[in-house]
Amino acid sequence: MKVYRFDAQGQLRMEDAAIPQPGPGEVRVKVETVSLNYRDLLMQDAAHTGQLPGRMPVSDAAGSVDAVGDEVDNRRIGQKVVVAFFRDWIDGRFRPDYMTSAWGGQSRDGVLSEYIIAPANAVAAMPGHLNSVEAAALPCAGVTAWHGLIARGKLQAGDTLLVHGTGGVALFGLQIGAALGARVIALSSSDAKLERAKALGASDLINYRTVPDWDKVVLDLTGGEGASHVLELGGPDTYQRSLNALAAGGTLVQIGVLSGFGPQPNLGRLQTLNADIAGITVGSARHLAELSGFLTEHALHPVIDKVFGFDEAAAAYDHLRAAGHFGKVALRICS
Ligand SMILES: NC(=O)c1ccc[n+]([C@@H]2O[C@H](COP(=O)([O-])OP(=O)(O)OC[C@H]3O[C@@H](n4cnc5c(N)ncnc54)[C@H](OP(=O)(O)O)[C@@H]3O)[C@@H](O)[C@H]2O)c1
Numbered sequence: 001m002k003v004y005r006f007d008a009q010g011q012l013r014m015e016d017a018a019i020p021q022p023g024p025g026e027v028r029v030k031v032e033t034v035s036l037n038y039r040d041l042l043m044q045d046a047a048h049t050g051q052l053p054g055r056m057p058v059s060d061a062a063g064s065v066d067a068v069g070d071e072v073d074n075r076r077i078g079q080k081v082v083v084a085f086f087r088d089w090i091d092g093r094f095r096p097d098y099m100t101s102a103w104g105g106q107s108r109d110g111v112l113s114e115y116i117i118a119p120a121n122a123v124a125a126m127p128g129h130l131n132s133v134e135a136a137a138l139p140c141a142g143v144t145a146w147h148g149l150i151a152r153g154k155l156q157a158g159d160t161l162l163v164h165g166t167g168g169v170a171l172f173g174l175q176i177g178a179a180l181g182a183r184v185i186a187l188s189s190s191d192a193k194l195e196r197a198k199a200l201g202a203s204d205l206i207n208y209r210t211v212p213d214w215d216k217v218v219l220d221l222t223g224g225e226g227a228s229h230v231l232e233l234g235g236p237d238t239y240q241r242s243l244n245a246l247a248a249g250g251t252l253v254q255i256g257v258l259s260g261f262g263p264q265p266n267l268g269r270l271q272t273l274n275a276d277i278a279g280i281t282v283g284s285a286r287h288l289a290e291l292s293g294f295l296t297e298h299a300l301h302p303v304i305d306k307v308f309g310f311d312e313a314a315a316a317y318d319h320l321r322a323a324g325h326f327g328k329v330a331l332r333i334c335s
Contacts, residue, residue, distance in 0.1 A: 001114035004313055005056050010047035012057070012112075012313050020117045022069035027120050029081060030066040031333045032132035033307075034058050034111050036320050037140045037168060038258065043104065044317055052106070059085055059103040061111035062126055062135035063333075072120040080126035082292070083111060083118050084285035085139045090121050091286040099281070112313065114333055124288045127296045137302035137328040138291060140282055141168030145231065146291040147283030148253035149173055153229050157181030160222055162245055163202075164233035166193045168328045169255060171303045173231040174200055179298040185227060187214055193326050200303070215241035222247070232256060239263035248273045255280050303327030310334070 003017045022028045036058065043057050061083045065075050075081070084090075087108070088101035104110020126135045149155040161177040162185045163170040170186075177184045178201025186202035188194045194205040204221050206214045219226055226247035232239060233256030243265050246252050254277050270277065294300075305325040308316040310333050320329045 002310070003056055003113040004058075005054050006044075006047035006052050008050055008053040010044060010050070010052070012317070014311070014313075017113070019115050022067050022072075022117050024070040025072060025120055026069040026117050027065045027072060027075050027081075027123060028067035029061065029063045029083060029116050029118055029123065031061045031111060031114060031116060032063040032335065033061070033136040033330050033332050035060045035133075035136040035139075035141075035168075035328050035330045036316055038256075038320070039140065040104070040317065041321055042257075043106075046106070055104070056109035056112055057104045058110040058112040059105070060136050060139040060141075061103075061116060061333075062132040062138075065123075066115065068120070075120045075123065080132070080135075081123040082126050082135045082138050082288060083116070084122045084124065084288050085143060085282040086284065087119055087122050089284040090119075091284055094281065094284075102282070112331075112333075122285050124285060124292055127292045129296060129299060130301065133304055133307055133330050133332065134302045136330055137168065137172075137304065138288060138295075141328065142172045142291050142295075142302065143283040143287045144169050144255055144280055145172035145176055146294070147287045148231065148255060148278055148280045149176055149229060150294075151283070151287055151290070152278040152280070153251040153253055155180060155182055155229050159183070159228040160185065160225075160247065161229045161231065162218055162227040162242070163187065163231045164208075164238060164242075164256065165189070165258070166197055166326045167233070167323075169233060170231060171197075171200065171327050174202055175300050175303075176294065177229075178202070179294075179300060182229075185218055185221060196326055213241075215244040218245035226250065229253065233258055235259045235261065236263040239265045243267070243269055246273060246275050249275060251276045251278050253278045253280060305329055307332055
């Protein structure tokens, strides 16, 4: 089979490898599509400094079960599946030791390969109304939005949700929020992208480039109350404004590092607002299954910006880094 690995200079190199065999409790997935996330750019940056030689990147895959190991009774050959972000976080609360089980990170190879081996419990059935390009968008971006807004934030109809930008996580948040009947306020650097966000269900649009004090606009739009839920993706450059825009009793869902790590906001306001911060690291296989059920129930399709071929991995990374995308960037591995 063909796989991609970073070389010592951080360049992606396609190599030959033996097709792996599933062990007890495992399945082999023939990968049809993978999707890229901002995290993959961070891993590429690390690879460029020589930190990840030999690492196979990328976390998100969808495909079909191609072989089944002993002791697997919940998956069958030919079944279409989506692979969960963590091999080990199946259900329940997060545990720190799950962290090293994330695909395509500092500790473990990823899914940019024609075949992968996954624990049978760490794959979910592919929603029947999605193709594999759409399904591969779910494991990181979709599950992160679901875990933050629904499992932790308990978002419901009548709430007000603020989303940062029009990338993968943000558009899942927008679509989930709009489907539930929440009011969605979208931020973007592009008026054209804001119009597309409106078509997806955003009711209020703010260009954060031309309106840098967007927190004040959110307060104005909500009669001074603020947003009950903020999908905080920007990091240090946006965190304080996100807090300023948060409503009493609300939840700031802390996810993103688009402007770097380690925000140092003034948290005093949280106390007087009786508000919460939900820190999120993607989510579990259970969250993936719940999200799949929700997308099916509401006939929602993830937003796909562009699909590249398997031999175009470097171009796909460049496309994501240029940040002109709206939604998800994918690579088709095989059909
Ligand atoms: N904690 C977790 O478990 C977790 C999981 C998934 C993602 N993340 C993080 O969440 C962030 C988004 O990830 P993603 O994969 O969805 O990224 P993405 O698809 O690459 O989205 C990037 C988009 O974010 C918007 N953006 C950039 N800087 C912004 C800013 N200062 N304010 C508002 N919007 C801004 C831009 O949208 P416009 O072009 O519309 O301006 C840009 O196109 C990343 O930092 C990622 O590392 C964290």
